[in-house]
Amino acid sequence: MADSSFPLLTxxxxxxxxxxxxxxxxxxxxxxxxxxxxxxxxxxTLVLAAVIAVRYDPDGDRFQLTESRAWIAxxxxxxxxxxxxxxxxxxxxxxxxxPFVILAGWHDADPVETKSSRWRPTQGFFAxxxxxxxxxxxxxxxxxxxxxxxxxxxMLIPMYFLIGGFGDKAHEHGEEEAARQRSYxxxxxxLYNLAGGLIMLAAVIGLFVVTNDQLxxxxxxxxxxxxxxxxxxxxxxxxxxxxxxxxxxxxFAVKAxxxxxxxxxxxxxxxxxxxxxxxxxxxxxxxGTFAMLRxxxxxxxxxSDWATPxxxxxxxxxxxxxxxxxxxxxxxxxxxxxxxxxxxGFIVLGIFVMTSQGQAGATLYMVNHGISTAVLxxxxxxxxxxxxxxxxxxxxxxxxxxxxxxxxxxxxxMATLSLPGLAPxxxxxxxxxxxxxxxxxxxxxxxxxxxxxxxxxxxxxxxxMTGPVTEKVAKLPDLRVREVLxxxxxxxxxxxxGVYPKPLTEIVNPAVEHTMSDVQKSDPEPDVNPVEATHE
Numbered sequence: 375m376a377d378s379s380f381p382l383l384t385x386x387x388x389x390x391x392x393x394x395x396x397x398x399x400x401x402x403x404x405x406x407x408x409x410x411x412x413x414x415x416x417x418x419t420l421v422l423a424a425v426i427a428v429r430y431d432p433d434g435d436r437f438q439l440t441e442s443r444a445w446i447a448x449x450x451x452x453x454x455x456x457x458x459x460x461x462x463x464x465x466x467x468x469x470x471x472x473p474f475v476i477l478a479g480w481h482d483a484d485p486v487e488t489k490s491s492r493w494r495p496t497q498g499f500f501a502x503x504x505x506x507x508x509x510x511x512x513x514x515x516x517x518x519x520x521x522x523x524x525x526x527x528x529m530l531i532p533m534y535f536l537i538g539g540f541g542d543k544a545h546e547h548g549e550e551e552a553a554r555q556r557s558y559x560x561x562x563x564x565l566y567n568l569a570g571g572l573i574m575l576a577a578v579i580g581l582f583v584v585t586n587d588q589l590x591x592x593x594x595x596x597x598x599x600x601x602x603x604x605x606x607x608x609x610x611x612x613x614x615x616x617x618x619x620x621x622x623x624x625x626f627a628v629k630a631x632x633x634x635x636x637x638x639x640x641x642x643x644x645x646x647x648x649x650x651x652x653x654x655x656x657x658x659x660x661x662g663t664f665a666m667l668r669x670x671x672x673x674x675x676x677x678s679d680w681a682t683p684x685x686x687x688x689x690x691x692x693x694x695x696x697x698x699x700x701x702x703x704x705x706x707x708x709x710x711x712x713x714x715x716x717x718x719g720f721i722v723l724g725i726f727v728m729t730s731q732g733q734a735g736a737t738l739y740m741v742n743h744g745i746s747t748a749v750l751x752x753x754x755x756x757x758x759x760x761x762x763x764x765x766x767x768x769x770x771x772x773x774x775x776x777x778x779x780x781x782x783x784x785x786x787x788m789a790t791l792s793l794p795g796l797a798p799x800x801x802x803x804x805x806x807x808x809x810x811x812x813x814x815x816x817x818x819x820x821x822x823x824x825x826x827x828x829x830x831x832x833x834x835x836x837x838x839m840t841g842p843v844t845e846k847v848a849k850l851p852d853l854r855v856r857e858v859l860x861x862x863x864x865x866x867x868x869x870x871x872g873v874y875p876k877p878l879t880e881i882v883n884p885a886v887e888h889t890m891s892d893v894q895k896s897d898p899e900p901d902v903n904p905v906e907a908t909h910e
Contacts, residue, residue: 381441382429383455383515386422386465390415390472391508398501405496409480412500416473419507423469430462432884437517437597445521450582450592454518459885460737461514463878464664467744468514468657470867472507476500478752478860479649483540499540502532506653513661519594519669523578526625526661527571533658534564541645552645559641566638570628577621581673584610584618600672600892612676619677623670623685629662632722633692636715643711644764648755651707655714655751656744663721663740667733667889671725675893678726685726690819692719697826701833705764706754709834710747713790716823717743723820724805728895732808733886738878739801742789742871746798749864750786753779756857757838760850766834771843776852780839782861787835789868791827797871811898 393415400408430438437456445453457465483499509529516522538560541552578594585599586592588608593599602608610618628635639659643651671678696716703709717739724736757772757779758764773780785796792802802824810817853861871878890896 382422382426383439383441383457386419386426386469387508387511387515389419389422389508390504390511393418394501394504394508397504398497400497402497405484408497408500409476412504413473413476415504416469416476416507419511420469420473423466426457427462427466427881430457430459430881432459432880436885436888440517440597442595445518449520450585451520451594452518453521454595454597455512455515456517456597457515458668458888459881459883460664460667461885462881463737463741464514464660465511467660467741468507468510471652471656471744471748472503474748474752474860474864475503475649475652477856478652478755479503479647480856482647482649495540499536502536502540503649503653505532506536506658510657510661514664517596519578519581519596519673521594522665522669523571523574526574526629526665527568529658529661530564530567530571533654534560536650536653537563537642537646540647540650555641556645559638559645562638563642566628566635570625570635573621574625577618580614580618580621584608584614596668596672610674615674616677616680619670619674619681622674623666623681626662626665626670627688627722629659630666630718630722631659631662631715632688632718633695633715634688636692636696639715640708640711643714643751644705644708648707648751648758651710651755652748652751655711656747659714659718660740660744663718663725663736666722666725667737671889672892678893679728679895682726682728686723686813686816689719689723689726690816692716692722693820693823694719694826697823697830700830701826703830704766706758706766706834706838707751707764709766709830710751710754710790713827713830714743714747716827717747717790720802720805720820720823723816724808727805727809727812727816728890728893729808729812729897730883730886730890731804731811731897733889734879734882735801735804735806735808737882737886738875739798739805741878742797742801742868745864745867745871746786746789746796749782749861749868750790752860753783753786756853757783757850761846766837769838769844769847770841771839772847772850773839774843775848776850778853778858779850782853782865783839784835785865785868786861787831791831792824795869795872797868797875799872800875 397408397412436458440456443453445451483495485495506529509525512525513522538556541556582592589602631639642654693716696712700709700712721736721739724732789796789798792798806817
């Protein structure tokens, strides 16, 4: 386990953390400086993430750019970081989206006349975004289970304040009701995720006890545990492994969010500002599905195989349930939230079908869903800000008065339903191919989710963008330069990765092979009769 001579991973996580402190310390009278500082810090983090991607060698060791230092030696806790291909992809996604989140929310936390001048919402808003970025990046980089757990839980605090303190003000029942709903959504988000985290903590402690008993000294190092398993030095009993798996999986399923632990997400996304909603579903929630791949399958392969039938059923329910509820929504943001629940069902399905296509597709889905949801939610946010309403019924004919806004909204919608030629299609296709190769019946049922996605996306577009122009829509301005700068690069990425996903698959595939090796699975052989194939 060689340490990197240059602590690139630490610096990548430290830059937004230090930037958050610096942004919060900007004087109240200089809120524009706070915005530009936060944007500059996020761009610097993006450059560092790009350096990580360039330095990562897909043909090299499983974990690269590793850093390992003693931290709490008496309890076997180390400050240990490293990246595999999956972590590289998700760190890049996080660093990519944060500058667009900041640009999109440029005026979301500007003070209003009714607020006290002593309260500095602007500095706090952007500082919290950078704090979340730092914690999410550490979660993707951590190869010490306890270190991961700390940041897995710590990110809940800034997210709580972003939801409850800077929530969406476009509420049909006025500002007072909006404040009450924001508070409810923030508390629900915190309680659900804290409950999952506490159960995981018990499993983390249990893992330490098991390693202490069998290895002579307890450890939380993922690399040490994987090596001990490979050498036959660590053999966790069946019942113990299953209990530990359930403790980890429960926390990750809440974060993911997987049915029936999903109910916090529509409230949190609905009551947040659109940029914060993107932060939730495109960045923070990815930690849950990433951790299923890294920790559930890596640490507990037998238990993962044991739980697969139930997890696949839960994933199928998420796909269909989320899509059906999206069809019935009146609120634009809640519709996108339920659509995300359906998409996370596809991601979990791809992880647990235990095929290389499925797991590669799930990883690509995490990245591509993050980009497509960012486009759709941010453009929806621009629309909602102009009209002052989240209700679908309050719109109509937008494409006639704001064609650029309508066009970008359509592209985001088409990406959401996985139109061929756009990035999410590649992900969904791989997940379904991997599912059909091992579980054809489940693959058939999951395909229904594609049909339902087409319904909720096309109905949303038709009701908001087409038809006669309503009175309050008639004077809506089209996208401004700043708003075009937010969505145009993301749309370019959707098209680029849809046409040519190879750069991403080359990074991801070796990590998927390691995960498949952890669970001792190989792809099913094609069910083809050699004689019949020859005649054909």
